[in-house]
Amino acid sequence: MNSRTEHAPIIQMKNIEKHFGSVIALAGVSVEVYPGECHCLLGDNGAGKSTFIKTMSGVHKPTHGEIHFEGQEMHFADPRDAISAGIATVHQHLAMIPLMSVSRNFFMGNEPTKKVAGMSFFDHEKANRVTMEEMRKMGINLRGPDQAVGTLSGGERQTVAIARAVHFGAKVLILDEPTSALGVRQTANVLATIDKVRKQGIAVVFITHNVRHAMAVGDRFTVLNRGKTLGTAQRGQITPEELQDLMAGGQELVALEGSLGGTV
Amino acid sequence: MNSRTEHAPIIQMKNIEKHFGSVIALAGVSVEVYPGECHCLLGDNGAGKSTFIKTMSGVHKPTHGEIHFEGQEMHFADPRDAISAGIATVHQHLAMIPLMSVSRNFFMGNEPTKKVAGMSFFDHEKANRVTMEEMRKMGINLRGPDQAVGTLSGGERQTVAIARAVHFGAKVLILDEPTSALGVRQTANVLATIDKVRKQGIAVVFITHNVRHAMAVGDRFTVLNRGKTLGTAQRGQITPEELQDLMAGGQELVALEGSLGGTV
Amino acid sequence: ATVASAEGEKYILVSHAPDSDSWWNTIKNGIALAGEQMGVEVEYRNPPTGDLADMARIIEQAAASGPNGIITTLSDYDVLSGPIQAAVDSGVDVIIMNSGTPEQAREVGALMYVGQPEYDAGHAAGLRAKGDGVGSFLCVNHYISSPSSTERCQGFADGLGIDLANQMIDSGQDPSEIKNKVLAYLSANPDTDAVLTLGPTSADPTLLALDENGMAGDIYFGTFDLGEEIVKGIKAGTINWGIDQQPFLQAYLPVVVMTNYHRYGVLPGNNINSGPGFVTADGLTLVEKYAGEYR
Amino acid sequence: MSDAPNAAAGGDERIKQRSKFREAMIRPELGGIVGTAIVFALFLLFAFDSGMFNSQGIMNWSQVSAQFMIIAVGACLLMIAGEFDLSVGSMIGFAGMMIAIFSVTLGWPVWMAIITAFILCIALGALNGFIVIRTGLPSFIVTLAFLFILRGFTIYFPQTIERKTIIGGIKDVSEGDWLAAVFGGKILTGFFQWMGDAGIIAVFERGSRAGQPVVDGVPMLIVWALILVVLGHILLTKTKFGNWIFASGGDAEAARNSGVPVNRVKILMFMFTAFCACVFATCQVMEFGSAGADRGLLKEFEAIIAVVIGGALLTGGYGSVIGAALGALIFGVVQQGLFFAGVESSLFRVFLGVILLGAVILNTYIRRIITGER
Amino acid sequence: MSDAPNAAAGGDERIKQRSKFREAMIRPELGGIVGTAIVFALFLLFAFDSGMFNSQGIMNWSQVSAQFMIIAVGACLLMIAGEFDLSVGSMIGFAGMMIAIFSVTLGWPVWMAIITAFILCIALGALNGFIVIRTGLPSFIVTLAFLFILRGFTIYFPQTIERKTIIGGIKDVSEGDWLAAVFGGKILTGFFQWMGDAGIIAVFERGSRAGQPVVDGVPMLIVWALILVVLGHILLTKTKFGNWIFASGGDAEAARNSGVPVNRVKILMFMFTAFCACVFATCQVMEFGSAGADRGLLKEFEAIIAVVIGGALLTGGYGSVIGAALGALIFGVVQQGLFFAGVESSLFRVFLGVILLGAVILNTYIRRIITGER
């Protein structure tokens, strides 16, 4: 797996800074992501992980710094640009609309069309068929494709969002804490999906607070701390305990760990 | 710790059912919680955990079933009743108001008052002092007590909510997935807090999807599945692997675990 | 026998005024009384917000419901002539009241016109005021979007032989705002000779305003349309005159005329000008008693 | 410890059975459909012989309903996209006044006046939308400001230019104008003449038009209403853009993150609402031949009421054009029907309020059932 | 791999420095304060010698502003609690009409008429709130329905009972009534007489009141406005209940879960808004001696505008009573000032719209800075 680093990176983030008013959320972060690797982004709450991937996916424009995608510098004006370049994102706060049906949500922004009399219409039939199929693949049996997303549980919604991102291919798939609200079974599902996607040569950026989830699928690990990167480690070069220490910003957890036993 | 089961339970939920329109969220769940124990509530997404603790904290009225608190049957009309009986809850979807200051949020519903000329006014001074103190105890340094909650990170907000519940004592503290969005350090903090609270003789109900978090602090484990309970186990009577199997609703994770290694 | 069988005719009066305009109350009372006396069925209709386009629909609606006659105002010839003509052509007799001109009434095929031509009334008032030595004035227009209100002010200005210019203010309908706007105007333009109000809505607060700034009785004050407070003002000498267009007649007469026309085929040979009549401090007793109800 | 894991992954055993019939009935338009049925039943019962259902009567409430429909379609799509427009009424007054000033005062050809008014209105709609998007302010406030600004100009312009608040004489200048006919003309006149001759509908008894049928064609107003409803419905339910409208109103942030061009959708919907207001104004001006400064007062509320009666959600993301059209129909029939039924006219507002309240409560329960909302 | 974990837990090094002065300036009322300063500066410059700032002129715009303040306080607290009341204007008309009917037509003592009107209004406010809470409908719709219903009754009652829509003669019956004086009287008359005598303020030179001071006291209207503003401010910022108001508007669900009796708070705020509307109506009726069916038209918007100019958030959870009062002051001063300055009066609405827009944009930026909103 480490051999992948010899390829050209598909996305290079160079010295990214992001300020919100008087808050400096990112103070110069550089990360490279290679095709076919699962790059874990780790770090404390408020370290700037979400902000970082949002600059990657076109939601925020970086205050300073450059984004190179497939070797070329890119300036994403909005998420649409990033999506059409091939960067799909499942955001931490869901990208689902409760009042809309599952199939409308699934294809939101990527509606399939069919031509009738020269005009293009939303192809509901195709949308419904694909949605049912994809959801079945993820282990969720819907009452019907027109069931409103609002009637799904949080975990089910998360699964829809991931299924959607996976379905629309993309060269880079960004997942912001996709497993944080999921049950054991759903988590296993998502991790397996990440594994599958990675093996197809897609680059995955995976944010999590759970060391075990990171170790289970990650190829490389970048740790952010207070808007700066603490560096990137290869799989096998770092133990879970070291990683956990880094994620906590290097602060001691010893007192705790004594009474609570091992990594959390 | 197991000796605690010889005490009388502080809260007894008997055969609770809850229907939402045509959805049966709980189909008869019975659980007993003892003072000084940490009772973990586990289960798949949509198993009904949140619904269950919401009936406990007065948000929902059960369709059928009885709630006994300190031996007496209770009918909570709204969360106020439960709170004044001594049941404090940190809900899965935060109970913080972004536009309000931290100290106003902290004391929301429990405002300290002082008498001036016979009339009682909100005691801002005391509120600010207590808030700063409590937040410092939890490891969060605020810019000031009148900082708006909206400027805190998700993890920090969660911490405020827990600090609040702990501060207002209560005999039962319910935490619905308090650690799901937290970083390693914050998680360790919350777990330590649970441990501390439990040792003060308070009953804690702790919902999580993370087996390790459950094993770290739990005394007893109840697993819900599709609105029914799969039973309650004592600490020491069950291995993490067994527990994880139960949480996933007994479905096989073998295929996955092969490639991903061990519990997730 | 023919009389008995003819009884129970149905007449509908359509006005252009919004629901809340108090002046139209007298009209309602007028048709109610006429209906009672003549033994006919009368109905009052108006567009709730005063939108004339809605009024056109109401006339069409009235025609569709097949009454014997429609009594309506003609406050905008362009908008209303079509529906009125259609009503006439489908066999419903129409009398124009209140606004519009006799010529317009003839053009749409109405039987007659009962009312007070607004511009002429304003003009007459202007001439009268000019005779009393007025050289500048304030017109308090509480219904600026209605053309007839503007015509009154314009007529008054022309009667005085001066330019209307900035002397008309859009006062709105809230009494406190009217009062304070009048106060503000008068304090910014202390040389104003006269005040002209267009009805009780603007006259009542203006009275209070003059009371408050001490100009009551001192400044020349004329108003259109009567009301309780206006009558008191005339009596007290604060108001020099009120122009009464006698709305009662505008409502009462058409019903009587039409009923008799339908029963006996008789019709007056001319239009009826119900105003302008100047009401001054002399002979106020009856006016006082029925102000706002029949006056 | 028990050990009974459940079988298949489907959640079926936890969902009570729901009959096929009930499934079929539960749609956003249901409230509108039920309401329409009730309203017609009541008026057929109480006002049948008042002339409400003869040819003239039908034309009367149809025209009123068509008016409401034109603005309701715009308001409906905008509301589903998550925004509001309180300036619709003022826009109607403004558009009409512009047409009158251009064509009568300035003497432009009528088609040019109409086209210019449309361009102006659509630009104002875009400005509304642009301000809402750029500042992130609620559209309630922004369009409330425009409500005042536009009404102010609608009174100011004619008063300074023409010294009156109504400008007439448009009938004369629009004689023979091709575009004026598109808004003020009538279609199917031959058919109605034939019906009149055949005695199916009544004819005028006297006057210059004796012998002509009392209803001599379908006004373009109604044609516009139907066209807009059909187009709006197709746009909303059958196209990609329709999905974007729902998404923008349901959760703008989520939609944006999924690549929906939310800003563009919202601004376009503001422009469409302005377009509908301008259609309304043009039809009115062409039919009545004059423009007044008080035209369109409170129409914004009437549009919102029709849309809400038709089952749309005030907060966006949910609704239907067909529902809004039915809401407009209910509104129009009730308004005119109360006149036909001879109800004391000051009670009209009371009825309106009660119907509004009843309709939204009904719709809320229907929607809760559909979306399984909490 | 680098190894530089940061020291203390405080997030300070990631926050750029902010000056003490800026910190102190940043408060919800700032928009209102700045706006007030600008407005006064402008009018002092352009209308100083128009009489706007002599004793009479000051009393003039003070009274108009006081009116706005009375309804703005109610609307402000309600809006912070997350709800809206569009029925305020109709409530004003209704309350006034009830007082007139009770006292003049039915001949009750005036104090009894006033108290009954208050009870009625507060009950209607409670009904508004109750419906909003129970059905979960947006208050926009519910109170819109009441806007129509109440206005309908306000026209219907006097018309069927008295055959007119303005009921006068209240001055006569309220002579010497203790409660009437609380709403319609003036205070500090002696002081003003003294000031007049001492030449500090002008006295009438001619007319019926020659020799009296041009301003002869402070009307109770202004007293009520000040009392309500002060009480509202204390309630909101200094009491437990105030915290509940913020919480209910910020996030009703979260507040409910924390044990805040949200339903009670909201219903009480609807009742308080109705109370304010009734104070407004009573002052007006006592001052003018008559009640009209058209009183209070559009007042709901004016209240909302004042509140929004004063920095409150339309969606609830944020705002200040002082801000709302300043908003009312700005509104009143601009409205009257334009007359003093002799601006073409039909342009008033244009100014109003522009000021509204400018004020909210200013406020939004201020709020973003305070709350660090995204």
Ligand SMILES: Nc1ncnc2c1ncn2[C@@H]1O[C@H](COP(=O)(O)OP(=O)(O)OP(=O)(O)O)[C@@H](O)[C@H]1O
């Ligand atoms: N739009 C914004 N405006 C102002 N501050 C912001 C904004 N977005 C993020 N921040 C701040 O930037 C910092 C980084 O936030 P971010 O959400 O990226 O953290 P994170 O690493 O994703 O944390 P978590 O693990 O809790 O999700 C935080 O201090 C946050 O308060």
Ligand SMILES: Nc1ncnc2c1ncn2[C@@H]1O[C@H](COP(=O)(O)OP(=O)(O)OP(=O)(O)O)[C@@H](O)[C@H]1O
């Ligand atoms: N108010 C409601 N109306 C309708 N259905 C509901 C409501 N609340 C919960 N449900 C349904 O009840 C079931 C249980 O939901 P609940 O939120 O209790 O699950 P949970 O165990 O907390 O899941 P998670 O781990 O994802 O938080 C789900 O199918 C959910 O869709």
Ligand SMILES: [Mg+2]
């Ligand atoms: Mg994050």
Ligand SMILES: [Mg+2]
């Ligand atoms: Mg849950």
